[in-house]
Amino acid sequence: QADLVESGGGLVQPGGSLTLSCAASGTLFSIASMAWYRQVPGKQRELVAVITSGKRTTYADSVKGRFTISRDNAKNTVELQMNSLKLEDTAVYYCNADAFKIGSDGAKHFWGQGTQVTVSS
Numbered sequence: 081q082a083d084l085v086e087s088g089g090g091l092v093q094p095g096g097s098l099t100l101s102c103a104a105s106g107t108l109f110s111i112a113s114m115a116w117y118r119q120v121p122g123k124q125r126e127l128v129a130v131i132t133s134g135k136r137t138t139y140a141d142s143v144k145g146r147f148t149i150s151r152d153n154a155k156n157t158v159e160l161q162m163n164s165l166k167l168e169d170t171a172v173y174y175c176n177a178d179a180f181k182i183g184s185d186g187a188k189h190f191w192g193q194g195t196q197v198t199v200s201s
Contacts, residue, residue, distance in 0.1 A: 081105055082193060084175045089195030096199075097163045102175035102192055104156040111179040112187065114151055114158040118171035118197075125174070129160060142168075165199045173197050 088100040104111060115130035129139045129149035137149055148161040158175065175192035 081107070083108055083181070083190040084177060084192035086173070086175050086192040086195045089173065089197050091198045091200065092165055094165060094167060094199055094201055096165050097161070098165065098197060099162065100160040100173055100175075100195060100197070102158045104177055104179065104190075107182045108156065108177065108179040108190065109182070110187070111153075111156055111177050113178050114149075115176040116149060116158075116160045117174045117176055118169075119174070119194075120171045128173070131158065162197070167199050169197065170199045171197060 083105050084102055086100065086102045088098065090098065092098050113130055113132050116128040117125050118128050119125040127140060128143055129137065129147055131137045131149045131151050133153065139147060146164045151158040172194045174194045177190045178187055179190060180187050
C-alpha cells in the first residue's frame with residue numbers, strides 16, 4: 081500500500097478549476113508539514129504550496145491568489161484547490177508529507193505517486 085494516495089487529477093480548460101486530494105495511509109503518524117509539488121518534462125520539481133500542522137501556509141509566487149492548500153489533521157488529508165488555471169499549470173503534481181512511519185525510526189519525507197493535471201483548450 082502506498083504511503084500517500086492522490087486523486088483529482090485530469091483535463092481542464094484554461095480558466096477552469098480542479099481540486100487535488102491526498103490521503104496519508106494508516107502507516108503514517110505525527111505528520112508535520114504537508115505539501116504539493118509539481119514537475120514538467122525537462123524541469124526540476126518545484127514546490128507549489130506547503131501547510132504546517134498548525135495550518136500556516138506558503139505558496140509559490142506563480143500560484144498565489146489562485147491556489148489554496150488545506151488539511152484535516154484528524155483525517156490526515158491535504159487538498160489543493162486550483163482556480164483560474166493556466167496552460168503553464170500543466171504538470172504532474174505530487175503530494176509530500178514529513179512524518180513518522182510504523183516500523184521505522186525517525187521522521188522522514190514521503191511522496192505520493194503523482195497525478196497528471198493538464199490545462200488545455
